[in-house]
Amino acid sequence: MKKKFIFIFTLIAGVVSMPTHAQATADNICDAPPFHDFDFWLGDWEVTDASTGKVAGENTIVSIENNCALLETWTSATGGTGRSLNFYNPESGKWRQLWISAGAYSIDFDGGLKDGSMVLEGTIWYYQNNQTEQFRGTWTLLEDGSVRQFMEQYNRQTNMWDVWFNGIYKRK
Numbered sequence: 001m002k003k004k005f006i007f008i009f010t011l012i013a014g015v016v017s018m019p020t021h022a023q024a025t026a027d028n029i030c031d032a033p034p035f036h037d038f039d040f041w042l043g044d045w046e047v048t049d050a051s052t053g054k055v056a057g058e059n060t061i062v063s064i065e066n067n068c069a070l071l072e073t074w075t076s077a078t079g080g081t082g083r084s085l086n087f088y089n090p091e092s093g094k095w096r097q098l099w100i101s102a103g104a105y106s107i108d109f110d111g112g113l114k115d116g117s118m119v120l121e122g123t124i125w126y127y128q129n130n131q132t133e134q135f136r137g138t139w140t141l142l143e144d145g146s147v148r149q150f151m152e153q154y155n156r157q158t159n160m161w162d163v164w165f166n167g168i169y170k171r172k
Contacts, residue, residue, distance in 0.1 A: 030068035035088045037113050038070055039063075040141040045169040050148065056098060056167055072099075082102070095134060097137075107135055116140070124153060132140065136161070146170045 029035075046058045053143025057076035072084040082101035089096055092110070097120055099107040117140040124135040134154035141147055147169040150161045152161040 007073055028066055030066055038118055044172040046172055047167045048171050050166040050168050
């Protein structure tokens with residue numbers, strides 16, 4: 001009888017101490033400040049090429065997975081598409097972006113805030129020729145609420161960084 005009582009007591013204690021969904025939400029690790037370093041990029045955007053002023057495309061960035069990640073959905077003015085998943089890794093202390101375009105290339109880079117801008121560095125992989133290059137991107141919130149996205153690829157021949165994309169995001 002005593003063993004049965006101990007078993008039932010242990011079972012009840014375990015059930016009572018289990019976190020509820022409300023508790024899990026209230027204690028969401030993704031509510032911590034570093035998970036919101038990239039929130040300035042959230043929204044529906046029209047993107048223009050900074051050098052020509054021409055519309056380059058449209059981009060939508062939304063918060064997903066209980067504010068633990070950002071999902072980017074890009075459509076270029078010529079119909080090309082791509083998506084990225086962006087998330088803060090508390091173990092490394094870095095933000096990471098994994099970008100996939102429709103059959104052309106992928107980008108995997110990480111980093112964090114530097115002087116108020118999100119700066120990520122890593123590698124771009126071109127599918128057609130199976131070539132990789134060093135790559136970096138910088139997102140900067142501008143005073144008028146727009147965002148500048150400045151992307152560079154390392155050029156092995158010149159040992160310099162070439163501008164890959166220089167875009168200005170304006171809210172729709």
